[in-house]
Amino acid sequence: MPLNPDSPLAKLMATLPRAGKVEWIGLRPARDEVMVATEVVDAETGAGLVGDRYKGGSGKRGITLIQAEHLPVIAALAQRPDLAPSLLRRNVVVSGIPLIALKGRRFRIGDAVFEGTEDCDPCSRMEDALGAGGYNAMRGHGGLCARIVEGGTFRLGDAVEAL
Template sequence: MTEKIWWNGEVAALYIAPAADEPMQEVDNALLVADQGIVGDRYFAQAGTHSGPDGQSYEVTLIESEAVESVQTENKIMVTAADMRRNIVTKGFALSHLVDKEFRIGDTVLRGIALCEPCPHLMEKTSHKVAVGFIHRGGLGAKIISGGLINVGDPIHS
């Protein structure tokens, strides 16, 4: 029997970057393509820092807005969701429970693959203090099972 997660959240923000090291661009909606990624994003184009045969095994990344706010408060530093270089910022949904589970955003279906710990690339882009603040709350990497258009405000549920 599949474990059911009984809370709902929503998409708080969406980001893409056309290539590695390019600034993240906030968008109102994004087209997710199964087994590929988000149209217009660096990983869809195989142009991301972790692209290639030794790169990530997921097509989209998520982070909780609550984690970003918590790191800002606890560490007294200014960091934004865009600084974290994740595609989907969530609100009201615990991402850590979604590893190896399917969940929906709007009409799309995703599967949580692994928690995203801060990497050396993040430390280069921000600071050691930011990277340390996001240990065990750096987000979730996911695979797109069934694609479609998602929008800011779309519900997230399992």
């Protein structure tokens, strides 16, 4: 049942004190290959990120995002001293805005517009990437999947703004 947009809870959920920021961008060139970090990327409407192996796949998963503030938590739960974003296989690391607040909403990064579609749950590959318990270390911290509503270019340092 959808939330009444005029309800006090809906108003609280829509209140974001500031924009976020793109901290890292990565592309998966092919299955089981190391992610490639980049400073700029093109997003194509309904498709995905140019250069990413998932481009052209499911529109609701055109891009995956993870919260920078969750990386130290995942590292601690996986008993690792640090954590390279590429190990988590997400396209974009974002800081300063709660990604969960963008689920079901549209948001802009650079010239592109996205819509948060679903949680980005971890996959079994996290056991190999993070060690035993890696899957569970990421549960609840896997980030957000989004579809690309309007294609465009975005880059490191760009704002992540709810629309």
